[in-house]
Amino acid sequence: MKRLRILAAAGVALLTLAAAAACGGDDRSTLTVYSGRSESLVGPLLERYADETGARVEVRYASTAELASTILEEGGNSPADVYFAQDAGALGALAKERRLVALPQSILDLVDARFRSDDGRWVGISARARVVAYNTNNVDPADLPASILDFTDPKWKGRIGWAPTNGSFQAFVTALRLTQGDAGARAWLEGIEANDPVAFDGNLPALVAVASGELDVAFINHYYLYQLRSETDGNVDAANYFLPGGDAGALVNVAGAGILDSADSSEEAERFIEWLLTDESQQYFASETHEYPIVDGVPAEAELVALRDIQTPAIDLSDLDDLEGTLELLRDTGVIP
Amino acid sequence: MAAITVRTRRPLDIPIALIGTSALVAAAMLLPIAYLVVRVWNAGVFWDEVTAPATRDAIVRTALLAAATTAGAIAISLPLAWLTTRTDLPFRRAWSVLLVLPLAIPSYVGAFTFIAALGPRGMLQDALEPLGVDRLPEIYGFWGAWAALTLFTFPYVMMPVRASLRGIDRSIEEAARGLGAGSLRAFARVTLPQLRPAIAAGGLLVALYTLSDFGAVSLLRFDSLTRIIYVRYTSSFDRSSAAALALLLVALTLVVVTLESATRGRARYHATSRHQPPSVVRLGHWRWPALAFCSFILTVSLLLPVSVIAYWLFRGIDAGEPVGFVREAAYNSVYASGFAAVAAAIACMPVAILAVRYPSMLSSAIEKITYSGFALPGISIALALVFFAANYAEPVYQTLPLLVFAYVVRFLPQAYGAVRASLLQVNPNTETAARGLGRGKAYVFWRVTLPQVLPGVSGGAVLVFLTVMKELPATLILSPIGFDTLATRIWSATSEGFYTRAALPALILVALSSLPMLFSVLREERRA
Numbered sequence: 031m032k033r034l035r036i037l038a039a040a041g042v043a044l045l046t047l048a049a050a051a052a053c054g055g056d057d058r059s060t061l062t063v064y065s066g067r068s069e070s071l072v073g074p075l076l077e078r079y080a081d082e083t084g085a086r087v088e089v090r091y092a093s094t095a096e097l098a099s100t101i102l103e104e105g106g107n108s109p110a111d112v113y114f115a116q117d118a119g120a121l122g123a124l125a126k127e128r129r130l131v132a133l134p135q136s137i138l139d140l141v142d143a144r145f146r147s148d149d150g151r152w153v154g155i156s157a158r159a160r161v162v163a164y165n166t167n168n169v170d171p172a173d174l175p176a177s178i179l180d181f182t183d184p185k186w187k188g189r190i191g192w193a194p195t196n197g198s199f200q201a202f203v204t205a206l207r208l209t210q211g212d213a214g215a216r217a218w219l220e221g222i223e224a225n226d227p228v229a230f231d232g233n234l235p236a237l238v239a240v241a242s243g244e245l246d247v248a249f250i251n252h253y254y255l256y257q258l259r260s261e262t263d264g265n266v267d268a269a270n271y272f273l274p275g276g277d278a279g280a281l282v283n284v285a286g287a288g289i290l291d292s293a294d295s296s297e298e299a300e301r302f303i304e305w306l307l308t309d310e311s312q313q314y315f316a317s318e319t320h321e322y323p324i325v326d327g328v329p330a331e332a333e334l335v336a337l338r339d340i341q342t343p344a345i346d347l348s349d350l351d352d353l354e355g356t357l358e359l360l361r362d363t364g365v366i367p
Numbered sequence: 368m369a370a371i372t373v374r375t376r377r378p379l380d381i382p383i384a385l386i387g388t389s390a391l392v393a394a395a396m397l398l399p400i401a402y403l404v405v406r407v408w409n410a411g412v413f414w415d416e417v418t419a420p421a422t423r424d425a426i427v428r429t430a431l432l433a434a435a436t437t438a439g440a441i442a443i444s445l446p447l448a449w450l451t452t453r454t455d456l457p458f459r460r461a462w463s464v465l466l467v468l469p470l471a472i473p474s475y476v477g478a479f480t481f482i483a484a485l486g487p488r489g490m491l492q493d494a495l496e497p498l499g500v501d502r503l504p505e506i507y508g509f510w511g512a513w514a515a516l517t518l519f520t521f522p523y524v525m526m527p528v529r530a531s532l533r534g535i536d537r538s539i540e541e542a543a544r545g546l547g548a549g550s551l552r553a554f555a556r557v558t559l560p561q562l563r564p565a566i567a568a569g570g571l572l573v574a575l576y577t578l579s580d581f582g583a584v585s586l587l588r589f590d591s592l593t594r595i596i597y598v599r600y601t602s603s604f605d606r607s608s609a610a611a612l613a614l615l616l617v618a619l620t621l622v623v624v625t626l627e628s629a630t631r632g633r634a635r636y637h638a639t640s641r642h643q644p645p646s647v648v649r650l651g652h653w654r655w656p657a658l659a660f661c662s663f664i665l666t667v668s669l670l671l672p673v674s675v676i677a678y679w680l681f682r683g684i685d686a687g688e689p690v691g692f693v694r695e696a697a698y699n700s701v702y703a704s705g706f707a708a709v710a711a712a713i714a715c716m717p718v719a720i721l722a723v724r725y726p727s728m729l730s731s732a733i734e735k736i737t738y739s740g741f742a743l744p745g746i747s748i749a750l751a752l753v754f755f756a757a758n759y760a761e762p763v764y765q766t767l768p769l770l771v772f773a774y775v776v777r778f779l780p781q782a783y784g785a786v787r788a789s790l791l792q793v794n795p796n797t798e799t800a801a802r803g804l805g806r807g808k809a810y811v812f813w814r815v816t817l818p819q820v821l822p823g824v825s826g827g828a829v830l831v832f833l834t835v836m837k838e839l840p841a842t843l844i845l846s847p848i849g850f851d852t853l854a855t856r857i858w859s860a861t862s863e864g865f866y867t868r869a870a871l872p873a874l875i876l877v878a879l880s881s882l883p884m885l886f887s888v889l890r891e892e893r894r895a
Contacts, residue, residue, distance in 0.1 A: 062848065068863075069859075070863070088848045088849055089848065089849060090765075090848045090849075092601065093601050093602060095601065095602040095603070095604075096600070096601035096602065098604065099600075099601075099602075099603060099604050099606060102604060103606060103753070103754070103757050104757045104764075105757070105758070107757060107758070107761040107764065109764075109765065109848075123604070195598055195601070195602050200602075228507075228588075229588065231585070231862050231863075232862065232863050232864075234863050234864060235862075235863060235864040238864050239488075242488040243488060244486075244487045244488045261865075353604065354604045354605075357602060357603055357604065361421075364421070366598060366602060367421070367425070367590045367594065367595040367598050367599070
């Protein structure tokens with residue numbers, strides 16, 4: 031009988047606790063961030079924001095496209111205030127759906143015009159370059175082609191890694207569609223597919239496969255190399271190759287943020303975005319994530335190829351907004367299931 | 368799945384409250400899939416999606432994996448079960464306990480240890496490097512997924528087969544041998560058919576596990592339906608196609624359940640009243656290959672994964688990997704699982720009472736619906752609830768109660784079986800007697816019935832608790848913001864290739880599942 035009472039009490043206690051957890055919380059304003067950037071990259075920064083301002087920050091980490099789609103699914107019910115995306119394309123897609131509001135000019139002006147949206151609905155926070163990571167033991171850099179288009183050559187068969195479900199990769203494909211046309215992008219995807227690439231869920235595992243010699247090259251962003259180095263005491267048999275051909279393979283994209291039309295408090299959200307563009311935060315991106323700061327006066331790490339020396343294609347980042355068309359193409363070619 | 372017991376008809380004085388609550392439970396069970404149907408129907412994409420060649424290929428691939436895994440699990444289990452029940456295999460008891468433990472290893476944990484150890488550039492390759500091996504054969508794809516799923520699910524078949532082998536009356540086999548059949552022939556013609564229900568029941572669990580598995584197939588890069596649904600869900604603006612495929616996965620699961628009940632047929636095997644324990648087969652020289660076989664299976668399904676986890680754990684501690692976060696994840700796991708276990712046990716109570724004490728068409732229908740969660744893959748339930756809550760139940764969207772609700776829908780059948788079985792053992796006369804003393808129904812239930820079924824109920828709740836701890840796709844999709852569990856921690860670390868970061872939560876998860884399992888297997892062994 032005693033056991034029964036204990037069990038019943040435990041059950042009631044659990045249910046009550048759960049109910050409390052469900053209702054939860056105090057009146058302090060809560061900033062809800064949907065972050066397409068991974069926790070290992072920006073988690074510490076967001077914690078620093080919460081510490082400094084005393085704001086309650088809730089973060090949902092997931093893939094950039096997943097969160098964009100979640101926001102669309104949630105409609106006006108979305109709990110999100112800020113969408114912090116890995117690439118300009120997804121931000122553009124939400125802006126196109128009129129789910130992002132215009133940002134104050136004072137915030138937009140912090141950033142060079144090439145790194146923000148034309149209509150002021152999102153702003154870049156940090157810049158990242160597409161590169162070809164290669165294994166330094168197995169590949170002579172002299173053998174690497176000038177253009178991403180040349181990796182369809184059969185001599186790369188079985189040597190390529192990529193992360194086709196990743197937001198940055200998809201933005202690159204969108205850029206490829208803009209520069210080569212849909213038919214050209216399709217031909218490239220089919221050509222790479224014919225070379226039996228290995229698909230990874232993220233950029234880092236693709237780079238790890240290159241560093242271990244499992245593969246020879248991977249199409250990823252530049253900063254994963256530094257992340258891997260910091261994990262492995264600096265000994266990594268891989269290097270970044272910036273394609274000199276001026277095509278989409280050397281796209282300089284941004285990670286950026288926008289405020290949702292459903293945000294509870296756009297002031298809180300504006301304060302947060304402004305904070306991400308302070309010198310201290312920009313310094314974080316330079317030294318911790320090894321990205322390029324995009325606010326004037328904060329230098330990138332010395333060992334990176336300077337932003338102005340990267341031969342990036344002449345594309346307006348706002349034009350990368352047809353994410354849906356890119357996803358369709360990727361599914362159609364069987365690159366993503 | 369449920370055998371309906373028909374008892375002598377009692378006057379139809381079914382309490383309305385009982386019917387009401389049972390019907391409510393049944394309705395809750397049906398809600399997710401009903402909503403998925405509505406959503407897919409409205410989007411009008413179902414047939415396009417189903418008839419697309421890519422979908423057809425995915426169905427074939429998924430079905431093949433399920434069939435191959437089931438066949439593999441049976442092929443491993445039959446000899447293991449026979450060796451550990453019927454022969455003089457050395458250390459028989461120890462084998463029979465240890466060989467159940469692979470079940471404690473979630474398939475995604477097993478898969479990451481396989482990749483870490485046996486991957487093209489994994490630990491084994493490192494060890495073989497001096498011998499000139501610079502690349503091991505690919506473990507990704509169909510065969511990798513097959514191997515991992517087979518090795519971490521075969522005890523589902525082995526356990527019921529062992530129980531069945533123990534229960535078989537040896538006089539039948541001896542009679543067959545007396546009629547001139549050799550041992551092997553006697554086994555094939557007499558024993559094997561009697562094992563059929565046990566094999567089918569266990570095989571069903573393996574097949575359903577494979578169909579709904581998400582973590583192992585994803586890590587091993589095999590595009591089965593669950594993985595495709597997840598990728599569509601996470602990387603598409605239009606989620607109708609993910610919803611359509613989720614519904615298709617439900618249909619595929621129902622096909623498997625139906626196949627199983629067809630296999631089981633109407634056959635019933637009875638032991639004679641005076642049960643004779645089976646004779647022990649002397650293995651002689653065969654005991655060496657038998658031992659080698661058992662050791663091999665144990666090595667790849669238990670020792671390898673556990674030592675890989677231990678290796679990464681030490682490496683991680685050595686490298687100063689932070690461990691603090693695990694406490695919160697473990698707390699969240701225990702909390703959510705405990706909540707789900709209690710809720711599942713409570714929810715199946717009215718249904719079980721209705722079915723056992725007031726059998727009727729209605730109660731059997733409600734009971735069948737309760738079992739339907741069995742055929743609902745976690746990813747399908749999760750998608751249905753996301754769509755439903757984001758649009759119609761916003762207050763619970765992204766909250767713990769919704770996650771727990773998904774768990775309950777998915778795992779209620781596990782608790783139900785146990786609750787129903789223990790209720791069947793309660794003699795209704797004790798209840799009638801108490802009623803005769805003028806006590807009300809509620810009082811009788813609380814003071815007479817509940818104490819008697821409590822051990823069974825808590826057994827069912829523990830089962831739910833352990834399964835929920837391991838659950839991955841629903842947890843990934845439905846968990847509230849910032850709510851990390853051991854499972855999601857392991858998943859996010861392994862999918863990014865951070866094995867050191869996955870090691871500690873994996874170890875805790877495996878330990879939490881294996882201890883109670885060890886306990887119950889040992890108890891059973893002592894009884895046998």
